[in-house]
Amino acid sequence: MSALPDEEPSGGVSVHPGQGSAGDTETVAQLEGVSRVYSMGAEEVHALDDLSFSFGSGEYWAVMGSSGSGKSTLLNILGCIDRPTRGEYRVRGQAVSELDDDELSELRSKELGFIFQSYNLIPQLNVLENILMPVLYQENPEEGIEERGRVLAERVGLGDRLTHRPAELSGGQQQRVAIARSLINDPALILADEATGNLDSKTAGEILELFDELHAEGKTILIVTHEPRVGERADRILRLKDGALEGIEDNRR
Numbered sequence: 439m440s441a442l443p444d445e446e447p448s449g450g451v452s453v454h455p456g457q458g459s460a461g462d463t464e465t466v467a468q469l470e471g472v473s474r475v476y477s478m479g480a481e482e483v484h485a486l487d488d489l490s491f492s493f494g495s496g497e498y499w500a501v502m503g504s505s506g507s508g509k510s511t512l513l514n515i516l517g518c519i520d521r522p523t524r525g526e527y528r529v530r531g532q533a534v535s536e537l538d539d540d541e542l543s544e545l546r547s548k549e550l551g552f553i554f555q556s557y558n559l560i561p562q563l564n565v566l567e568n569i570l571m572p573v574l575y576q577e578n579p580e581e582g583i584e585e586r587g588r589v590l591a592e593r594v595g596l597g598d599r600l601t602h603r604p605a606e607l608s609g610g611q612q613q614r615v616a617i618a619r620s621l622i623n624d625p626a627l628i629l630a631d632e633a634t635g636n637l638d639s640k641t642a643g644e645i646l647e648l649f650d651e652l653h654a655e656g657k658t659i660l661i662v663t664h665e666p667r668v669g670e671r672a673d674r675i676l677r678l679k680d681g682a683l684e685g686i687e688d689n690r691r
């Protein structure tokens with residue numbers, strides 16, 4: 439995590455230069471005074487309240503906080519599934535608010551890999567097809583993309599399950615398909631919402647090892663979790679409370 443180059447927005451919490459970040463890593467994602475307000479009739483729910491922070495290439499972050507603190511809301515904004523009510527979100531310098539829906543889905547498919555708690559696999563498609571899902575609708579898919587899908591399947595230990603449908607896989611295997619799918623476009627940023635929440639501890643451990651490996655390869659990873667032992671694997675923990683940044687912990691040494 440690195441500080442915003444500009445003055446921090448009033449009331450916002452931001453991290454100051456030099457804290458946590460190794461050298462001048464490229465900024466992958468940056469939030470500037472981001473709020474997300476849900477209107478519920480006359481009532482407003484402030485799910486995120488004036489968040490300002492950024493994180494750099496190759497960093498491994500965990501987002502923690504009690505239920506309802508805004509973790510999923512934050513992840514949805516980071517993943518361009520949702521837009522801020524106020525403030526600006528930038529991916530690699532590109533302001534998301536300036537993009538139309540087509541440009542946004544292009545950004546999402548090229549730069550972001552999203553892993554959902556509930557896997558979100560397509561039941562009719564087999565393992566390889568699910569991994570290739572993000573490129574199925576691309577006009578000019580990269581050459582050799584199917585081979586890349588196979589390599590990723592091998593990578594997550596499913597090389598011998600390519601033609602299985604999701605219903606013919608265990609929960610941990612389905613989650614690994616979802617991880618391989620999130621990697622197919624070689625995204626700048628991998629976002630995972632409670633990726634191990636539904637798994638037994640052994641399988642969860644295997645998934646966390648996979649994240650460790652991806653991190654060691656230089657991927658930028660942000661995971662949402664409520665489990666301290668999962669959060670401890672990340673280099674830094676961002677704690678949310680009632681939609682605001684409560685604090686940042688550096689786990690490294």
Ligand SMILES: Nc1ncnc2c1ncn2[C@@H]1O[C@H](COP(=O)(O)OP(=O)(O)OP(=O)(O)O)[C@@H](O)[C@H]1O
Nearest residue numbers: 476478483485503504505506507508509510511512
């Ligand atoms: N679509 C919505 N409409 C209205 N309010 C919402 C909506 N989605 C979330 N909220 C509210 O926003 C707040 C943050 O919700 P969010 O789902 O981000 O929490 P969370 O930290 O992910 O919680 P959990 O750990 O239970 O998944 C909560 O108070 C929630 O009730």
Ligand SMILES: [Mg+2]
Nearest residue numbers: 509510511631
């Ligand atoms: Mg949530």
